[in-house]
Amino acid sequence: MSVVVVGTLDTKGEEIGFARDVLRAQGVDVHVVDVGVMGEPEFEPDTGADAVAAAADASLDGLRDAADRGEAVEVMGEGAAAVVSRMYEAGELDGALGLGGSGNTSIATAAMRALPVGVPKLMVSTMASGDTEPYVGATDIAMLYSVADIEGLNQLSRQVIANAALAMVGMVTNDSAVEVEERPTIGITMFGVTTPCVQTAREYLESRGYETIVFHATGTGGRAMENLVEEGVxxxxxxxxxxxxxxxxxxxxxxxxxxxxxxxGKAGIPQVVSTGALDMVNFGPRDSVPERFDERLFHVHNPQVTLMRTTSAECAELGEIVAEKLNAATGPTALALPLDGVSMLDVAGERFHDPEADAALFDALRRGVSDDVEVIEADAAVNDDEFARTIAAKLDEYMREAGVAPE
Structure with a gap:
């Protein structure tokens, strides 16, 4: 088993060397990638910073002369991603470990994001206790807060770094491999207010022999699904x-x-798309909502989540956008319209029930989609069992016509 350790050997050489030694003591092969720019490495890496810069079509000397930290971080992140991707494709990488402050966190996680989901990735970082979305993105990077700055070895940093290295050992050497059953896989998007629909549709599809992966439509969830479609998962x-x-x-x-x-659409795989939760825009706590929206209709979902009802004008524009996206699809595509409500809050008697706004959404979609997009209209709300089974059955039909259904 081989672990790649990505770090700036000009500033964190002692700490990276310690992580390397812990890994080696457990019988793991280690390949150190140096991404330091300004100084000389504290020990000889397996892949030098000059090679990392070259992988991004840049030169280490050029980065040093420019003395632009932002540019250097961006270039070395791109180069590190190219280096680890090549190693993975060559079967020379089973996991990736990084440690550092904001600079190397940016560089090392850029490299980790280039690896497929399932490859162990662990970043020890001073940034891990804050907003990690820029580093993790839509991937499965694990981040461990360093507690103290990664500047020299002491009783605290040794323990944290050793824990990280040993965790990586466990991930890459575990003999209990996860069994993967080869079944056609369906990606499904869900929000709290569309959960009943997804539960019914998922049960239907799984009863037909599919594997399903449900993505929480929180921004990163949607991006994760899009990435996995691109990867062919x-x-x-x-x-x-x-x-x-x-x-x-x-x-x-x-x-x-x-x-x-x-x-x-680009991949040409079967898709059935609906309008779930297009009745709402998401914000944090109520007092975090920008003042320009003060006159709008809100629902406080919980102390951390505030929902704002979309207007008729916004719904019409959303319809135009979704229609344009679906028209570009190269595979079988259906648009499903739940005419009695697009979320739990958008049905008769609930706070976001707004037939005029829904009509603006549906009319824009009807006008906008091309003849290549099949339109399914149902006198039902999105969470009605009838609607859920209808859209699941349509996708099953497309999958079977495409020859990718379970045997």
Missing amino acids: IDGVLDVTTTEWADELVGGVLSAGPDRLDAA
Whole structure:
């Protein structure tokens, strides 16, 4: 088994050397990748910083001359990602370990994000107790807070680094391999307010022999599903909950970015897309909502989550965006419209029930989609069992027509 350790040997050589020695003492092969720019390494790495810079079509001397820390971090992150990707593809990497402050956290996690989900990744970082989303992204990077700064070895840093190294040993040497049953895999998106729909649809699809992976539509969840589609892990998509586009358009906190809804269409895999939770934009605590929205309709979901109802104008624009995304698809695609409500809060008697806004959404979608997109309309709410089974059955039909259904 081989672990790659990514670090700046000009500033953290002592600590990286300690992690290397703990790994080796457990019988693990270690490959050290130096990503330090400004100084000389404290010991000879297996892959030098010059090679890392070259992997990003740059030169180490050029980075030193420029003396631009931001540029250096970006370039070395790109180079480290290329280096570890090549090693993984060559079968020379079973796990990746990094340790450092903000600079090497950025570089090492850029390398880790280039590795597939399931490859062990562990980052010991001074940044691990704050907002880790920029480092983890939509991947399975584990982050361990260093507690003290990674600056010299002491009784605390030795214990934290040793724990990290031993955790990596456990991940790469465990003989109890997870059994993977080769079944066609469906990606499904869910939010709390679309949970009943997803539960019913998932049970239907699993009864038909599919494996399902449910993604929480919190921005990173949508990006994770899109990434796994691109990697070929997911064979079909039941995109019940497209709410991340409401946050992208209006300015909520759970956007998945402008590429959401692209991957399945580009890959040409079967997809059934609905309008789940497009009635809401997500914010944090109520007092964190920008003042420009003060006159809007809100629902405090819990002390940490505040939901804001989308307007008719916003719903119409969302319909146009979703339609454009679906029209670009190269595989079988259906649009499913739950005419009686797109979330738990959007049914008769609930706070976000707004037939005018829903009509604006549905009308824009009807006008916008091309003839290549099959439109399914149901006099049901998104969480009704009838609707859930209908969309699951449609995806099953597409999967079977495409020859990717269970035997």
